Amino acid sequence: xxxxxxxxxxxxxxxxxxxxxxxxxxxxxxxxxxxxxxxxxxxxxxxxxxxxxxxxxxxxxxxxxxxxxxxxxxxxxxxxxxxxxxxxxxxxxxxxxxxxxxxxxxxxxxxxxxxxxxxxxxxxxxxxxxxxxxxxxxxxxxxxxxxxxxxxxxxxxxxxxxxxxx
Amino acid sequence: xxxxxxxxxxxxxxxxxxxxxxxxxxxxxxxxxxxxxxxxxxxxxxxxxxxxxxxxxxxxxxxxxxxxxxxxxxxxxxxxxxxxxxxxxxxxxxxxxxxxxxxxxxxxxxxxxxxxxxxxxxxxxxxxxxxxxxxxxxxxxxxxxxxxxxxx
Numbered sequence: 001x002x003x004x005x006x007x008x009x010x011x012x013x014x015x016x017x018x019x020x021x022x023x024x025x026x027x028x029x030x031x032x033x034x035x036x037x038x039x040x041x042x043x044x045x046x047x048x049x050x051x052x053x054x055x056x057x058x059x060x061x062x063x064x065x066x067x068x069x070x071x072x073x074x075x076x077x078x079x080x081x082x083x084x085x086x087x088x089x090x091x092x093x094x095x096x097x098x099x100x101x102x103x104x105x106x107x108x109x110x111x112x113x114x115x116x117x118x119x120x121x122x123x124x125x126x127x128x129x130x131x132x133x134x135x136x137x138x139x140x141x142x143x144x145x146x147x148x149x150x151x152x153x154x155x156x157x158x159x160x161x162x163x164x165x166x
Numbered sequence: 167x168x169x170x171x172x173x174x175x176x177x178x179x180x181x182x183x184x185x186x187x188x189x190x191x192x193x194x195x196x197x198x199x200x201x202x203x204x205x206x207x208x209x210x211x212x213x214x215x216x217x218x219x220x221x222x223x224x225x226x227x228x229x230x231x232x233x234x235x236x237x238x239x240x241x242x243x244x245x246x247x248x249x250x251x252x253x254x255x256x257x258x259x260x261x262x263x264x265x266x267x268x269x270x271x272x273x274x275x276x277x278x279x280x281x282x283x284x285x286x287x288x289x290x291x292x293x294x295x296x297x298x299x300x301x302x303x304x305x306x307x308x309x310x311x312x313x314x315x316x317x318x
Binding site: 066097100 | 217247
């Protein structure tokens, strides 16, 4: 009996969680998961909850991920818009990437928004991360307004920000 | 002049091995590679083929070059990638339970068998005997004889 229970748990825990995607597709705004994570290249921690009241573009990335490089200009433009409008910020989250590699990537791409390190991938699991890059746009009330699993386009980013900023 | 040359030769002779020893790496890539995971591909790093695996190998090489031993390198990898990077659980602390629990279960099973088997053996003949020859009532004996008589 215990063995069957264990097997069932294994199957359930391995299955892809699509509940967040389905909820957003239905037009709902599920509460965004939040974890205090260490900042990349500086002391201290940062979380989505710390940024409540602001729009947050949460972007999971790694230096070894080619599409992450491709979409960097889109995120840079999003950060410029959010700063200009005083609406919020992009928050980068490194995934399976060493600190030196991540810092090199930040310098190469001239990234000027904050980044945190998801060591142990706990935050990634809460967002049911399936690959890289993935982007979640979180509104000022801390709810997921839009998400994209893959390389984002300028058009998608603009639409998602319009929806989140309102 | 000759004295100075001799002194330098002596210093070089003494310092040479020390310098060589100091520069000797305390770990090797193959030695570390088979004990850690490529965390994005979920296979051991020594068989992983991916950009992330290559980055992990580069990091290990740089840590070896810094003079770190295997334990220090693994600790650094955990701080960079989390506990999932270890292919084998740590042999101390919480990781010890991964070894202790199966060993404990095997020991419990062995103890149960050691205690249970002799008892089972002692009981078995009597139990089998009881089942093999159930006592029949007079009525049952009569009915059985009737049934057998019909097929005779």
